Amino acid sequence: MSPPLAWLVLVTAGLLDVGWAISMKYAQGYTRLGWSVVSVALLLAFVFLLGRALQVLEVGVAYTVWTGIGAVGTLIMGVFLFGEALNPAKIAGIALVMIGIVALKLAPG
Numbered sequence: 001m002s003p004p005l006a007w008l009v010l011v012t013a014g015l016l017d018v019g020w021a022i023s024m025k026y027a028q029g030y031t032r033l034g035w036s037v038v039s040v041a042l043l044l045a046f047v048f049l050l051g052r053a054l055q056v057l058e059v060g061v062a063y064t065v066w067t068g069i070g071a072v073g074t075l076i077m078g079v080f081l082f083g084e085a086l087n088p089a090k091i092a093g094i095a096l097v098m099i100g101i102v103a104l105k106l107a108p109g
Contacts, residue, residue, distance in 0.1 A: 006056035007105075013049035014069025016042050021074040022081065061104045068101045 001009070020042035027035035053062055072094050078084040 001052065001056050003056055006053045006062075009049050010053035010057060010062055010066055011069065013046045013053060014066045015073065016046035016049065017066065017070035018073035018077055020046060021070065022077050025078075025082065061107070064104055065101050068097045072097050 020039055023035050023039040023042055024030075026032065027039050030036045030039070050062075050066055053066075075084075075086075075090065075094065079086045
């Protein structure tokens with residue numbers, strides 16, 4: 001796998017992580033069968049893709065980027081889907097995480 005493809009796989013894993021977190025909320029403690037199945041499927045998919053990306057990318061950078069995508073994406077989806085609060089401190093936190101992700105991506109290997 002080429003590095004550009006590995007980055008694409010990593011971003012996809014991060015987006016699946018967001019879907020997994022949201023599906024866990026909908027699964028209500030894994031008491032709703034349909035959402036529980038979706039949650040486990042998304043978990044398996046993102047772990048597989050993350051593992052594939054880590055075959056090519058540096059583990060520290062890749063894991064941090066994946067975690068950032070998951071954290072920021074889940075926070076944003078929580079605001080839109082569940083009406084969770086978004087305030088200036090959270091916006092600043094999102095900005096800092098995104099700046100960190102960009103810095104890690106642009107840092108020389």
